[in-house]
Amino acid sequence: xxxxxxxxxxxxxxxxxxxxxxxxxxxxxxxxxxxxxxxxxxxxxxxxxxxxxxxxxxxxxxxxxxxxxxxxxxxxxxxxxxxxxxxxxxxxxxxxxxxxxxxxxxxxxxxxxxxxxxxxxxxxxxxxxxxxxxxxxxxxxxxxxxxxxxxxxxxxxxxxxxxxxxxxxxxxxxxxxxxxxxxxxxxxxxxxxxxxxxxxxxxxxxxxxxxxxxxxxxxxxxxxxxxxxxxxxxxxxxxxxxxxxxxxxxxxxxxxxxxxxxxxxxxxxxxxxxxxxxxxxxxxxxxxxxxxxxxxxxxxxxxxxxxxxxxxxxxxxxxxxxxxxxxxxxxxxxxxxxxxxxxxxxxxxxxxxxxxxxxxxxxxxxxxxxxxxxxxxxxxxxxxxxxxxxxxxxxxxxxxxxxxxxxxxxxxxxxxxxxxxxxxxxxxxxxxxxxxxxxxxxxxxxxxxxxxxxxxxxxxxxxxxxxxxxxxxxxxxxxxxxxxxxxxxxxxxxxxxxxxxxxxxxxxxxxxxxxxxxxxxxxxxxxxxxxxxxxxxxxxxxxxxxxxxxxxxxxxxxxxxxxxxxxxxxxxxxxxxxxxxxxxxxxxxxxxxxxxxxxxxxxxxxxxxxxxxxxxxxxxxxx
Numbered sequence: 240x241x242x243x244x245x246x247x248x249x250x251x252x253x254x255x256x257x258x259x260x261x262x263x264x265x266x267x268x269x270x271x272x273x274x275x276x277x278x279x280x281x282x283x284x285x286x287x288x289x290x291x292x293x294x295x296x297x298x299x300x301x302x303x304x305x306x307x308x309x310x311x312x313x314x315x316x317x318x319x320x321x322x323x324x325x326x327x328x329x330x331x332x333x334x335x336x337x338x339x340x341x342x343x344x345x346x347x348x349x350x351x352x353x354x355x356x357x358x359x360x361x362x363x364x365x366x367x368x369x370x371x372x373x374x375x376x377x378x379x380x381x382x383x384x385x386x387x388x389x390x391x392x393x394x395x396x397x398x399x400x401x402x403x404x405x406x407x408x409x410x411x412x413x414x415x416x417x418x419x420x421x422x423x424x425x426x427x428x429x430x431x432x433x434x435x436x437x438x439x440x441x442x443x444x445x446x447x448x449x450x451x452x453x454x455x456x457x458x459x460x461x462x463x464x465x466x467x468x469x470x471x472x473x474x475x476x477x478x479x480x481x482x483x484x485x486x487x488x489x490x491x492x493x494x495x496x497x498x499x500x501x502x503x504x505x506x507x508x509x510x511x512x513x514x515x516x517x518x519x520x521x522x523x524x525x526x527x528x529x530x531x532x533x534x535x536x537x538x539x540x541x542x543x544x545x546x547x548x549x550x551x552x553x554x555x556x557x558x559x560x561x562x563x564x565x566x567x568x569x570x571x572x573x574x575x576x577x578x579x580x581x582x583x584x585x586x587x588x589x590x591x592x593x594x595x596x597x598x599x600x601x602x603x604x605x606x607x608x609x610x611x612x613x614x615x616x617x618x619x620x621x622x623x624x625x626x627x628x629x630x631x632x633x634x635x636x637x638x639x640x641x642x643x644x645x646x647x648x649x650x651x652x653x654x655x656x657x658x659x660x661x662x663x664x665x666x667x668x669x670x671x672x673x674x675x676x677x678x679x680x681x682x683x684x685x686x687x688x689x690x691x692x693x694x695x696x697x698x699x700x701x702x703x704x705x706x707x708x709x710x711x712x713x714x715x716x717x718x719x720x721x722x723x724x725x726x727x728x729x730x731x732x733x734x735x736x737x738x739x740x741x742x743x744x745x746x747x748x749x750x751x752x753x754x755x756x757x758x759x760x761x762x763x764x765x766x767x768x769x770x771x772x773x774x775x776x777x778x779x780x781x782x783x784x785x786x787x788x789x790x791x792x793x794x795x796x797x798x799x800x801x802x803x804x805x806x807x808x809x810x811x812x813x814x815x816x817x818x819x820x821x822x823x824x825x826x827x828x829x830x831x832x833x834x835x836x837x838x839x840x841x842x843x844x845x846x847x848x849x850x851x852x853x854x855x856x857x858x859x860x861x862x
Contacts, residue, residue: 375388375398375399375400375403376397376398376399376416376417377399377400377403377404377407377416378400378403380400382398382399382400383400383439383440384439384440384441385439385440385441385444386440386443386444387400387401387402388400388401388402388403388440389401389429390429390430391404391427391428391429391430392427392428392430393415393420393422393426393427393428394420394422394426394428395415395417395418395420395422397415397416397417397418398430399416401427401429404416404427405424405427408422408423408424408427409424479545487733489799490733490795491733493733493795493799493800493801521797521798521862522826522827522862523817523827523829523849523860523861523862524860524861525858525859525860525861526574526848526859526860526861527574527858527859528856528857528858528859529569529576529856529857529858529859530855530856531551531553531567531576531855531856531857532553532554532556532567532854532855533855534554534855535854535855536553536554536586536854537551537552537553537836537852537853537854537855538552538586538587538588538836538837539551539552539587539588539589539590539790539836539837539852540552540590540837540839540850540852540857541590541591541592541600541839542571542592542839542841542850543592543598543600543614544592544841544842545595545596545598546598546614547570547571547572547843548568548569548570548571548577548598548614549568549569549570549571549839549841549850549857550566550567550568550569550590550600550614551566551567551569551852551857552564552565552566552586552587552590552602553565553566553567553579554586555579555581556579561581562584563581563582563583563584563585564581564582564583564584564585564586564587564604565579565580565581565582565583565587566579566580566582566587566590566600566602566612567579567580568580568614569857571841571843571848571859572843572844574859578617580612580614580617582602582604582610582612582619583602583604583605583606583608583610584604584606585604585605585606586604586605587602587603587604588603588604588605588628588629588630588631589601589602589603589629589630589631589632589633589645589678590602590603590632591632591633591634592634593634593635593636593639593642594634594636594639595639597613597615598613598614598615599611599612599613599614599620600612600613600614601632601633601634601642602632603629603630603631603632603644603645604628604629605628605629605630606628607624607625607626607627607628607629608622608623608624608625608629609622609623609625609629609632609642609644609652609654610622610623611642611656621656621659623644623652623654623661623662624661625644625646625652625662627646627647627648627650628646628647629644629645629646629647630645630646630647630674630675630676631644631645631675631676631677631678632644632645632678633678633679633680633694634680635680636680636681636682636692636732637680637682637683637692637707639656640655640656640657641653641654641655641656642654642656643678643680643694644662644678645674645675645676645677645678645696646674646675647674647675648672648674649668649671649672649673649674649675649698650665650666650667650668650672650675651665651666651675651678651694651696651705652664652665653665653666653711663711664711664713666694666705666713666715668698668703668715669715670700670701670717671698671700671701673698673699673700674698674699675696675697675698676697676698676699676725676726676727676728676788677696677697677727677728677729677790678694678695678696678697679694679695679728679729679730680692680693680694680695681693681694681695681704681730681732681735681757682732684732684733686735688735688756688757688758688759689735689757689758689759689771690759691706691707691759691769691771692706692707693705693706693707693713694707694713695728695730695737695757697725697727697728697739698725699723699724699725699726700722700723700725701717701718701720701722701725702717702718702720702725702728702737702739702773703715703716703717703718704716704717704718704757704771706769706771716770716771716772718755718771718772718773719772719773720739720773721741721753723744724741724742724744725739725740725741726740726741726742726785726788726789727739727740727788727789727790727791728740729790729791729792729793730793731793731794731795731803733795734795734803735756735757736754736755736756736757736776736793736803736820737754737755737757737773737793738752738753738754738755738791738792738793738805738807739752739753739755740752740753740789740791740807741753742785743783743784743785748783749780749781749782749783750780750781750782750783750784750785750807750809750810751778751779751780751781752778752779752780752781752791752805752807753775753777753778753779754775754776754777754778754779754793754803754805754820755773755774755775755776756773756774756776757771757772757773758771758772758773758774759771759772760772776820777805777820777823778823779805779807779816779818779823781807781808781809781811781816782809782810782811782812783811784810784811785810786810787810787834787836789807789808789810789834789835789836789837790836790837790838791805791806791807791808791838792805792806792807792838792839792840793805793806793820794806794840796819797847797862802819802820802821803819803820803821804817804818804819804820804826804840805817805818805819805820806818806829806838806840806849807838808834808835808836808838808851809835810834812828812830813830813831813832813833813834813835814828814829814830814831814835815828815829815831815835815838815851816828816829817829829849829851829858829860831851831853831858832853832855832856833853833854833855834853834854835851835852835853836852836853836854837851837852838850838851838852839852846861846862847861847862848860848861848862849862
């Protein structure tokens, strides 16, 4: 430091001497002027010298003259007055000596009393490893030594991540992001440096590869699972079809088999048209009770075999917001009730399902309409206006495109689902025009008693079998029933039996259920026209009260032994009575709280059930 001060001092001395010489030369050449001697303020002389620090380092070099020239340019005005000022007169020795003293005094102040200079901020020097950097200049993320973002360079020498500089050259006109020099994709060079501080992502890349493989395997497994589910659905449908065919074949075999009473060694014989009696000791047991409507007014029910669903008619549970009537769905598979579907604006009098797999529900109501409702979407898909209240309905089991509606005047309207406007045919009764209380269809089948198909219509006055001819023509056959008092007619398709229910009368004070066999005969030999009739087989008696139009049931025994059961409601005891049609004996009495309005036998997963309906609830019995 002392050496630097001496070097600075000698430099300032040389500068001061040069200034003095130039001053003296100027004083000699100019004419002396009269006037007062200017007063020099030492502080004024020393103030400009604050730009230099006493501690600053000044290098003296022979080759560098710029520093000396700058020092002379700065210090000359500080030590001597301006050349333009008038010098003191040469003849005045005292004044000249005084002026010389002031000059040396200014030099002294410039040499020793110069204040400290403010240090300029020094530029920080970054370490070598930080100057190189470890991040991409485009995305400011660390580059890696493997993968897509590995270290790469251009011809200009700037470093980037490989994916970043590749996208940059595609979208920025082919120039380097830092120096703006022209570059292209082929100029990208991948660098392999040992001392590179790069993020090791090799493990991450291996994990990504493993994840992609697992995802591929998972997609393959999901695809195989979906294919397996589809195959299972197809096999389930085929199994259901085969099971139904087996049941039909069993029914045909049971019909043509010889009953045990006709076997050799048996002393009992059966009359023509009679049925074998059931030898089973099993009975129906209560399985589940569903409360359908708290207010009552439930009327009919129907069962869909393809959906395992039981539907019951009821008034709207929220009549203020949704007036009218609809059906309540119940799953028989898990014995749980489902939602309510609004359908009609007035009371529903008939419900029926066909052989269709889509589960279309046919409903007839007193609002003059016949409607088709899809249980898959819970919406009405087709509406036919019959012009009169509809009391009953059924499907054509030979052709599922046709449906039938029984009107209040005894007429039968035939509708084709392919024609959505109106009916295609009307069957007008030739006798009385009473309301059509029941309507059922008998399909064609190989039966010795009645091989023909047609509609069995029951009114309050009697019954008529409409034989279906070729070309959708129908021929009526009036059955010989008792005049008046018939409230319901039900059929058993496989055995060609029907069950007619009569109200109490003067001659018969109780409710009677008469089972009859449907037959056909030719009036003359060789005639193509036949006469269809009915022969009574068995009569079952119930209580003395009948105020409601109830629906009864005739069906094959759950034991599948060829016997037939008859179940009818008894208003006097608020119960359902179960008889064996072969022997006529009462098998069981199913108690209820209110009169039984409808009875529906059904089968789910080889389990035989029996449903009874009152105004408020449904009871499910298991065999």
